[in-house]
Amino acid sequence: MKIFPQHFLWGGAIAANQAEGAYREGGKGLSTADMLPNGIFGAVVERKPGDFAIKDVAIDFYHRYPQDIALFAEMGFTCLRTSIAWARIFPQGDETQPNEEGLAFYDRLFDEMRRHGIEPVVTLSHYEMPWGLVENYGGWGSREVIGFFERYARTVFARYKNKVKLWLTFNEINMSLHAPLTGVGLPEGSGKAAVYQAIHHQLVASALAVRACHDIIPDAKIGNMLLGGLMYPLTCKPQDIYEAMQQNRTWQFFGDVQCRGGYPGYMMRWLRDNGIALEITSADCDALKAEIDFISFSYYMTGCCTADAELFEKTRGNILSMIPNPHLKSSEWGWQVDPLGLRTLMNVMWDRWQKPLFIVENGLGAVDKVEADGSIQDDYRINYINDHLLQVREAIEDGVSVMGYTSWGPIDLVSASKAEMAKRYGFIYVDRNDSGNGTLARTRKKSFNWYRDVIASNGANLKR
Ligand code: BG6
Numbered sequence: 446m447k448i449f450p451q452h453f454l455w456g457g458a459i460a461a462n463q464a465e466g467a468y469r470e471g472g473k474g475l476s477t478a479d480m481l482p483n484g485i486f487g488a489v490v491e492r493k494p495g496d497f498a499i500k501d502v503a504i505d506f507y508h509r510y511p512q513d514i515a516l517f518a519e520m521g522f523t524c525l526r527t528s529i530a531w532a533r534i535f536p537q538g539d540e541t542q543p544n545e546e547g548l549a550f551y552d553r554l555f556d557e558m559r560r561h562g563i564e565p566v567v568t569l570s571h572y573e574m575p576w577g578l579v580e581n582y583g584g585w586g587s588r589e590v591i592g593f594f595e596r597y598a599r600t601v602f603a604r605y606k607n608k609v610k611l612w613l614t615f616n617e618i619n620m621s622l623h624a625p626l627t628g629v630g631l632p633e634g635s636g637k638a639a640v641y642q643a644i645h646h647q648l649v650a651s652a653l654a655v656r657a658c659h660d661i662i663p664d665a666k667i668g669n670m671l672l673g674g675l676m677y678p679l680t681c682k683p684q685d686i687y688e689a690m691q692q693n694r695t696w697q698f699f700g701d702v703q704c705r706g707g708y709p710g711y712m713m714r715w716l717r718d719n720g721i722a723l724e725i726t727s728a729d730c731d732a733l734k735a736e737i738d739f740i741s742f743s744y745y746m747t748g749c750c751t752a753d754a755e756l757f758e759k760t761r762g763n764i765l766s767m768i769p770n771p772h773l774k775s776s777e778w779g780w781q782v783d784p785l786g787l788r789t790l791m792n793v794m795w796d797r798w799q800k801p802l803f804i805v806e807n808g809l810g811a812v813d814k815v816e817a818d819g820s821i822q823d824d825y826r827i828n829y830i831n832d833h834l835l836q837v838r839e840a841i842e843d844g845v846s847v848m849g850y851t852s853w854g855p856i857d858l859v860s861a862s863k864a865e866m867a868k869r870y871g872f873i874y875v876d877r878n879d880s881g882n883g884t885l886a887r888t889r890k891k892s893f894n895w896y897r898d899v900i901a902s903n904g905a906n907l908k909r
């Protein structure tokens with residue numbers, strides 16, 4: 446019988462701005478996520494006291510985390526991925542001293558996880574940065590932000606060095622090309638030259654964080670985080686094959702820099718061909734040599750591409766637009782479901798980088814119906830995760846080294862793209878709707894017991 450490796454990490458993944466709420470408590474400053482109350486692709490909104498935004502309370506994880514972590518422990522989680530809200534620690538981003546109240550909150554949170562035997566997996570920046578850095582410095586467009594980020598990273602490494610041994614730098618670092626405000630703090634519609642310069646600063650900052658983590662917590666491991674956006678050629682026409690290779694390089698570029706310590710030749714050529722001259726100093730080149738320990742990534746869907754793209758309509762995931770695959774079905778949100786694509790992607794990443802992989806996001810966003818007896822029969826979610834986990838197991842059999850799996854949103858939370866509660870990912874239902882009504886009570890869905898059994902059997906109970 447095929448099972449998962451003995452110390453495989455099982456758990457779920459959430460992000461501060463989609464779960465915590467308490468957006469102005471504990472001395473926290475405003476972040477890019479707060480200024481986009483309608484989601485990544487919404488407009489920037491000037492925040493006024495008393496105005497409504499779903500993320501301001503989110504699922505109130507800030508106050509309810511002990512109860513939620515107890516539920517995760519009941520499912521047998523051995524790890525939980527969450528993020529630190531940078532603006533809780535440095536409210537404006539450029540302070541010299543951190544905010545003690547913010548630091549103390551994460552002390553309590555990580556202690557609570559450890560009390561339940563749950564290993565924290567912590568993202569330094571998950572789709573948010575202090576708004577002060579956007580307003581006063583122009584986001585990652587400014588080289589100065591590298592130093593502010595390094596100070597923040599060093600602060601949290603030093604503070605949590607005995608509590609957190611698994612770190613990730615930037616969530617979906619390759620998404621800035623598609624959502625520059627959330628990714629690098631640049632206005633939507635920014636030109637490619639500006640976005641790539643900001644990305645360069647972020648890659649340097651990521652590498653400096655890797656180095657700092659290795660210095661401060663020698664027994665920790667630190668990884669990057671990629672949006673796994675595997676593209677298939679729409680046909681076997683040579684031009685489509687070439688197009689797919691190029692499209693895949695738009696995300697592979699980030700992994701290439703982070704695993705190989707410098708810019709690959711194809712990227713230098715692309716920059717030249719597009720007349721983009723990045724400012725890259727020799728200190729930057731030195732910093733970029735710091736290699737990550739593992740690759741973490743999200744996986745929701747695949748897409749197709751062709752050299753004749755103008756002939757086709759595209760479908761949108763939360764970040765990427767792609768040509769739909771005629772062989773695949775879609776979720777209620779139009780995301781194409783492709784379990785085998787996960788195995789392919791894992792093999793591609795392993796062959797390319799030979800670093801352990803960690804699937805830190807995967808799951809199905811769906812509308813859940815609460816039955817008259819209060820139960821939620823989410824077999825569609827069970828089937829989705831079952832089918833993806835079977836492919837993870839196959840990838841392991843293929844020889845891919847895999848550290849663990851954290852499903853996205855093990856408890857319902859606010860969606861990133863459109864700030865919806867209606868799109869639910871959880872094994873735990875949260876009573877709150879898009880207007881903010883509801884008691885915030887937590888209920889176990891059918892998938893709760895199913896996932897508990899998957900973990901307990903280390904994947905032996907998955908169904909073909
Ligand atoms: C990933 C993000 O892209 O997708 C998460 O890292 C996000 O923050 C997840 O929530 C699902 O997207 P959405 O828009 O359905 O929440």
